[in-house]
Amino acid sequence: MKLKNIQKIFFISESKFIIILLLAMFSCTSYPLTLIAKSQQPASSGNQPPQDGSSRGRPSKRGGAGSRGNCPSVEVPLIALIPEKKVGLIVEENATFWVFVPYQPNDVFGGEFVLQDEANNDIYRASFTPPEIPGIVSFSLPSTVPLKVNKTYQWYFKLYCNQQQRLDSVFVRGWVQRIALTPNFERQLKAATTLRDRIQLYIQNGIWYSALTELAKFRFAEPKNTTLDNEWASLLRNIELENLAKKPLVGEVKIKQ
Structure with a gap:
């Protein structure tokens, strides 16, 4: 070759x-x-609210946790009405939180609400009187403790079952983040002609606390309105807490002075 x-x-x-x-x-x-290539994609501009409240997810304690030595056994535990494993969003600066309390007044000797920043620093702490009957209660922050936009907070709702030892407690913990409404979302809210439309807009955008509080206020005003009862059950079904739909709305706990 x-x-x-x-x-x-x-x-x-x-x-x-x-x-x-x-x-x-x-x-x-x-x-x-x-x-x-994916990591180099630009981040969201923040012009729209998160769609599911999970962009800054934090571990929560939706069900009662802690020492239960002197707390009586109950069929349904202490439960926070929040999305599990997600940060619930809110648009109001003064937040209201909702919790199902299963205990009779003689079983609980006191309660405490705590609001902290992400670094576990106390922002607000207050003792309250437990409700007179088992049911869903609320705790509203005073006007002197406004939530800042785009800040994430953790909150605790504690009940003490031992009059002598405050360490013997049961508690729930959740996360909340206040967001600013975009002009487009404000227009959508104003265009919503029914309460159901407003609630759906909140839910679709992960604005859980605003949806729950707004609907709860209407239920308090019209306790015999079956349409509102159905909407309430549907709302709780979104976070898999439909078993609480029939529990009574007791109202806001009283802060101890």
């Missing part, structure tokens, strides 16, 4: 080897390259 033909064959073989090698290298690196 002539030398030129040998060189030509060698060149073709070498070229195929290089192509195969490049293809193999590309197939091994394509996944990391995809991840890098």
